[in-house]
Each structure stands twice: as C-alpha cells, then as structure tokens.
Amino acid sequence: MLYHVRMDVLIPADMDADKVNELKATEKALSQKLQEQGKWRHIWRLAGEYSNFSIFDVDSNEELHDIMMSLPLYPYMKVEVTPLLRHPSSVRDDDS
Numbered sequence: 001m002l003y004h005v006r007m008d009v010l011i012p013a014d015m016d017a018d019k020v021n022e023l024k025a026t027e028k029a030l031s032q033k034l035q036e037q038g039k040w041r042h043i044w045r046l047a048g049e050y051s052n053f054s055i056f057d058v059d060s061n062e063e064l065h066d067i068m069m070s071l072p073l074y075p076y077m078k079v080e081v082t083p084l085l086r087h088p089s090s091v092r093d094d095d096s
C-alpha cells in the first residue's frame with residue numbers, strides 16, 4: 001500500500017541545540033534504514049521549507065501509523081497522510 005506523506009517540522013526555537021542535533025541524527029538514521037528496507041520509498045525536500053514529501057510502501061494503515069509514531073521528530077511534526085492507488089492511465093509498471 002502506497003501513501004503520500006507531507007511532514008512539516010516545527011522544532012521549538014528554544015530547544016537545546018544538542019538535543020536538536022541528536023533528534024535529527026537519529027531521525028536520519030531511521031529514515032535511511034526504512035529507505036534501505038523499501039518502506040520509505042521516496043523523500044523530497046520542499047524548497048524553502050523545513051518540510052518533505054515522502055512516499056511510503058507498507059503493508060497496512062497500522063504499519064504506516066507505527067512507523068510515523070516511531071520517528072524521533074514526530075512530536076515536532078505536522079503530518080498529512082494521503083493513501084494512493086495506481087492511476088488507470090499510468091504507463092509505469094512499478095507504481096502499484
């Protein structure tokens with residue numbers, strides 16, 4: 001199952017810099033692990049914003065939910081999830 005996820009990161013301005021760096025590092029490591037596993041299929045930065053558009057390929061709503069809850073930056077994100085399905089006019093064979 002494919003999901004488009006928009007993540008807007010809103011870290012409090014007064015958070016300790018070392019804590020921020022630790023959160024970003026652990027988030028990056030988990031993100032890259034999930035990308036290697038094929039669960040987090042794409043991640044794109046939105047130009048000029050601390051936001052990303054991502055595509056997740058997971059087995060269920062529950063798996064997506066569990067992944068989102070596990071992200072170290074999740075408490076500091078606004079998240080919008082859109083379930084996706086193959087478009088009948090698509091000519092690609094790898095997007096379902």
Ligand SMILES: O=C(O)C[C@H]1C=CC(=O)O1
Binds near residue numbers: 007009028050073
């Ligand atoms: O930077 C972001 O967009 C937030 C988050 C998503 C992956 C990652 O490494 O950080």
